Amino acid sequence: MSHFLLFYELAADYLERRSRYRDAHLGLAWAAVERGELLLGGAVGDPVESALLLFTDVAAARAFAQADPYVAQGLVTRWSIAPWATVVGGEAANPVRPEG
Numbered sequence: 001m002s003h004f005l006l007f008y009e010l011a012a013d014y015l016e017r018r019s020r021y022r023d024a025h026l027g028l029a030w031a032a033v034e035r036g037e038l039l040l041g042g043a044v045g046d047p048v049e050s051a052l053l054l055f056t057d058v059a060a061a062r063a064f065a066q067a068d069p070y071v072a073q074g075l076v077t078r079w080s081i082a083p084w085a086t087v088v089g090g091e092a093a094n095p096v097r098p099e100g
Contacts, residue, residue, distance in 0.1 A: 001056055001091075001093045002056060002057070002058075002083065002093050003039075003054060003055070003056065003083070003084040003085075003086045003093050004054075004055045004056070004057065004058045004061045004081055004082065004083055004084060005052055005053070005054060005055075005081065005082050005083075005084045006041075006052070006053040006054075006055060006061045006064065006065060006079060006080075006081050007050065007051075007052060007079060007080050007081070007082065008050055008051035008052070008053075008065075008070070008071075008076045008078075008079050009050055009076065009077050009078040009079070010043075010048065010049065010050055010051065010075060010076060010077065011074060011075050011076070011077050014048060014075050015047070015048060017073070017075055018070070018075055020073075021069040021070055021073055021075065024069045025068060025069055025070050028064065028067060028068060028069075029041055029053070029064075032055075032060060032064055035060075036056065037055055037056055037057055037060035037061075037064075038053060038054070038055055038056075038060070038064070039054045039055070039056060039091070040052075040053070040054045041053035041054065051076075054084070055081075058081060058083070061081045062081060065079045065081075
């Protein structure tokens with residue numbers, strides 16, 4: 001298994017506008033969870049400044065962003081995907097333990 005982070009930069013008025021598109025966004029997200037592509041996702045900060053979504057597949061992360069109404073409607077001003085080399089934890093893609 002691999003991990004990929006989908007980073008969202010959000011519009012200044014994100015909180016004011018998201019309610020109109022939230023159900024469609026969450027429906028897309030939960031469908032990705034059910035397919036085993038999306039592990040976690042949510043807003044970052046208080047107040048909200050960005051969002052992160054953790055995927056198991058880079059193509060799934062890209063397809064999600066391209067289909068997300070938050071992106072299409074300008075609530076997300078920029079998005080990017082980066083591989084995440086997880087090494088610690090029960091779900092780590094490449095567990096590394098101390099040698100001693």
